[in-house]
Amino acid sequence: MRRKIGKSDLEVFPIGLGAMGMSEFYGKADEKESIHTLHSALELGVNFIDTADIYGIGDNEELLQKAFHDRWDKLVLATKFGIVRDKQNPTARSISGKPGYVKQACEASLKRLGRETIDLYYLHRVDQSTPIEETVGAMAELVAEGKVQYIGLSEVSGETLRRANAVHPITAVQSEYSLWSQDVEETTLPTIRELGISLVAYSPLGRGFLTGRFQRFEDFAEDDYRRFSPRFQGENFNKNLELLRLVEDIAKDKGCKPSQLALAWLLSQGEDIIPIPGTTKVTNLMENIEAVNISLTSIEVCQIGALMRNIHGDRYDQSGMTFINK
Numbered sequence: 001m002r003r004k005i006g007k008s009d010l011e012v013f014p015i016g017l018g019a020m021g022m023s024e025f026y027g028k029a030d031e032k033e034s035i036h037t038l039h040s041a042l043e044l045g046v047n048f049i050d051t052a053d054i055y056g057i058g059d060n061e062e063l064l065q066k067a068f069h070d071r072w073d074k075l076v077l078a079t080k081f082g083i084v085r086d087k088q089n090p091t092a093r094s095i096s097g098k099p100g101y102v103k104q105a106c107e108a109s110l111k112r113l114g115r116e117t118i119d120l121y122y123l124h125r126v127d128q129s130t131p132i133e134e135t136v137g138a139m140a141e142l143v144a145e146g147k148v149q150y151i152g153l154s155e156v157s158g159e160t161l162r163r164a165n166a167v168h169p170i171t172a173v174q175s176e177y178s179l180w181s182q183d184v185e186e187t188t189l190p191t192i193r194e195l196g197i198s199l200v201a202y203s204p205l206g207r208g209f210l211t212g213r214f215q216r217f218e219d220f221a222e223d224d225y226r227r228f229s230p231r232f233q234g235e236n237f238n239k240n241l242e243l244l245r246l247v248e249d250i251a252k253d254k255g256c257k258p259s260q261l262a263l264a265w266l267l268s269q270g271e272d273i274i275p276i277p278g279t280t281k282v283t284n285l286m287e288n289i290e291a292v293n294i295s296l297t298s299i300e301v302c303q304i305g306a307l308m309r310n311i312h313g314d315r316y317d318q319s320g321m322t323f324i325n326k
Contacts (some may be wrong), residue, residue, distance in 0.1 A: 050200070064077070064114050077113070077150070078172075081105035082105075084096050152172035153170055154173070164196070180210065184325075200275075208234045
């Protein structure tokens with residue numbers, strides 16, 4: 001049942017858990033409920049937990065320390081660096097893959113997590129002003145020092161991935177991949193597979209869109225960042241809802257929820273795909289886990305993927321898209 005991450009010795013449940021929403025971006029979160037969900041994940045066999053230093057500007061890593069300080073040995077932890085934020089000015093962002101910053105960020109994450117080593121350490125976004133060879137070289141030094149076990153990249157092009165892998169083996173690439181975000185199949189997935197790397201799919205439920213929960217723009221809280229996503233705005237949102245109806249019909253015929261069908265579709269893409277849906281609630285976690293029991297034929301996989309291939313609107317606003325597939 002477990003899937004191996006790249007060529008590493010890390011073996012995880014086919015579906016992981018993204019912790020981002022437990023600290024920021026999707027409205028107000030409840031720490032007690034989040035910790036209960038994190039504990040439940042382990043109890044249910046979900047042992048791959050994903051975070052980053054910018055989620056809550058460090059708060060998310062500290063939350064995981066509270067939840068897992070006495071059970072780190074039971075899970076595989078992934079965190080990220082490279083997007084720079086400051087609590088004094090939380091809306092400002094910059095990108096850094098400079099070698100000195102790589103080490104500084106790692107030390108800060110280890111301190112917040114209360115750990116001596118990070119299982120999987122990603123560059124969150126490529127720093128286009130720093131050669132990828134220099135960034136990965138610094139990450140490789142962290143591996144040599146025992147502070148990181150394996151390294152990964154996020155939202156990277158095939159060309160950059162190839163250059164990075166020549167410096168040090170890349171274990172995983174994290175990119176958005178779902179029914180409503182299939183561009184990675186053209187940009188990076190062929191190279192990922194050629195090099196024997198795993199694809200960790202973030203936002204596998206289209207930032208909640210594929211759950212069917214959100215039917216109107218007004219359904220999003222005032223501080224929900226999806227209000228700024230082109231896919232959730234105006235006529236784009238309405239047209240995307242029409243496509244979702246087609247997926248919902250198939251899910252009904254299969255006797256499952258559209259979110260479960262979406263995850264089953266991803267899992268059917270190959271053993272090297274590991275989706276990491278985020279949730280703060282145990283009920284959603286349990287629904288997601290059930291997706292591993294849904295079987296799809298190759299014809300169904302093609303049909304379902306084709307339904308939502310032409311989504312309306314970009315994944316991020318214009319500034320966000322400048323850091324995708326670099």
